[in-house]
Amino acid sequence: MLSHSFRLFQLFGIEIRINPGWAVIAALIAWSLAQGVFPDIYSGLATTTYWVMAAITVFGLAVSIIAHELAHALVAARFGSPVSSITLFMFGGVAALDKEPKSPIGEFMIALAGPAMSLILACGLYALSFLTIVPSTIADTARYLALLNLVLAIFNLMPAFPMDGGRAFRAIIWGVTGNKNRATLYASQTGKLFGLLFMGLGFLAILTGNFIGGLWWILIGGFVRAAAAGEYERLRIMTALKGQTVNQFMTVNVDTVPGDLSLRDFVDNYLYTYGHDVFPVLRDGQPIGIIGLAHLKSIKQKDWIVQQVQKTMTPLSPDLCTSPLVPAHDALRQMIIGQRTRLLVIDKGHLVGVLVLKDLLDHLAIRLALEPDAALEARSV
Numbered sequence: 001m002l003s004h005s006f007r008l009f010q011l012f013g014i015e016i017r018i019n020p021g022w023a024v025i026a027a028l029i030a031w032s033l034a035q036g037v038f039p040d041i042y043s044g045l046a047t048t049t050y051w052v053m054a055a056i057t058v059f060g061l062a063v064s065i066i067a068h069e070l071a072h073a074l075v076a077a078r079f080g081s082p083v084s085s086i087t088l089f090m091f092g093g094v095a096a097l098d099k100e101p102k103s104p105i106g107e108f109m110i111a112l113a114g115p116a117m118s119l120i121l122a123c124g125l126y127a128l129s130f131l132t133i134v135p136s137t138i139a140d141t142a143r144y145l146a147l148l149n150l151v152l153a154i155f156n157l158m159p160a161f162p163m164d165g166g167r168a169f170r171a172i173i174w175g176v177t178g179n180k181n182r183a184t185l186y187a188s189q190t191g192k193l194f195g196l197l198f199m200g201l202g203f204l205a206i207l208t209g210n211f212i213g214g215l216w217w218i219l220i221g222g223f224v225r226a227a228a229a230g231e232y233e234r235l236r237i238m239t240a241l242k243g244q245t246v247n248q249f250m251t252v253n254v255d256t257v258p259g260d261l262s263l264r265d266f267v268d269n270y271l272y273t274y275g276h277d278v279f280p281v282l283r284d285g286q287p288i289g290i291i292g293l294a295h296l297k298s299i300k301q302k303d304w305i306v307q308q309v310q311k312t313m314t315p316l317s318p319d320l321c322t323s324p325l326v327p328a329h330d331a332l333r334q335m336i337i338g339q340r341t342r343l344l345v346i347d348k349g350h351l352v353g354v355l356v357l358k359d360l361l362d363h364l365a366i367r368l369a370l371e372p373d374a375a376l377e378a379r380s381v
């Protein structure tokens with residue numbers, strides 16, 4: 001869901017991105033504010049005034065969410081877990097930590113930084129609305145934005161892992177027991193319970209006639225449940241791959257394609273012959289890119305005779321490559337983030353193997369079936 005997002009701008013070296021779904025939700029919020037909420041609480045204003053107030057509120061909400069995530073990100077950087085991007089998406093924002101926090105105190109501070117920022121914004125905006133130089137419509141909008149920030153802080157503080165409150169809760173168990181994995185298990189079970197509770201409240205709301213509000217709670221509950229389960233699953237995977245490196249999983253006898261081959265020869269002598277759908281491309285023995293079935297779709301069949309593989313392939317880039325001694329879980333994360341099904345394993349400029357996602361997952365499936373609770377015994381990942 002997060003992969004389909006667009007870059008907005010960069011701040012403190014962190015990329016701020018937006019998911020198109022957020023724009024849809026923002027438009028819905030603006031509409032309900034201009035048509036229902038504002039005319040109800042601030043009656044007697046012109047329709048255009050309500051729309052202007054709604055637009056400012058939605059823009060202010062986006063800025064507030066970015067500030068909340070930025071607070072997480074800046075504190076995370078201080079604790080050695082830099083953040084490369086922040087994405088605005090359906091239920092708010094996500095700051096993607098490049099590495100997990102290393103200490104419970106780090107995790108605790110990172111988790112609470114966001115809600116703290118939202119509380120500060122709520123107080124600031126509320127104070128702003130009382131300044132006499134501020135026009136009354138702006139003051140009303142600021143007061144409403146203050147309320148939204150307060151809701152953002154309180155909602156995120158609920159101990160529903162992986163929400164902020166849940167992360168703080170995990171940090172406390174981690175600090176007390178010294179076992180991060182056990183803390184993750186408890187936090188994720190609590191998170192799943194909260195997800196159910198939210199969904200139950202949603203159904204109750206629908207039964208009592210609040211259809212839209214109820215639907216929201218069901219959606220949020222489902223999301224929290226899935227995210228809480230996902231976090232524990234991720235921990236199990238990382239534990240199962242602990243201490244293993246890429247060279248233990250890679251395929252070494254790799255079928256490669258010369259760069260100056262025509263696409264026609266590539267199709268006849270490689271695609272049809274070997275039965276793989278992607279091949280590394282070599283020039284003078286050095287890897288220069290990958291080519292596969294997907295590349296051929298954009299080229300007309302009659303051009304296959306003249307067009308060379310190296311003109312059509314995806315050139316080598318860091319997200320396509322790994323090295324033999326890289327930890328397997330880092331390579332797995334790289335494949336998931338980059339949505340790659342294979343990585344070229346390169347050692348001193350030479351192709352030494354290919355890491356295939358399916359091989360890694362097959363290995364994992366076997367380990368997780370044989371050692372279901374291995375994650376609890378390992379003390380940290």
Ligand SMILES: [Zn+2]
Pocket residue numbers: 068069072114115156164
């Ligand atoms: Zn947060």
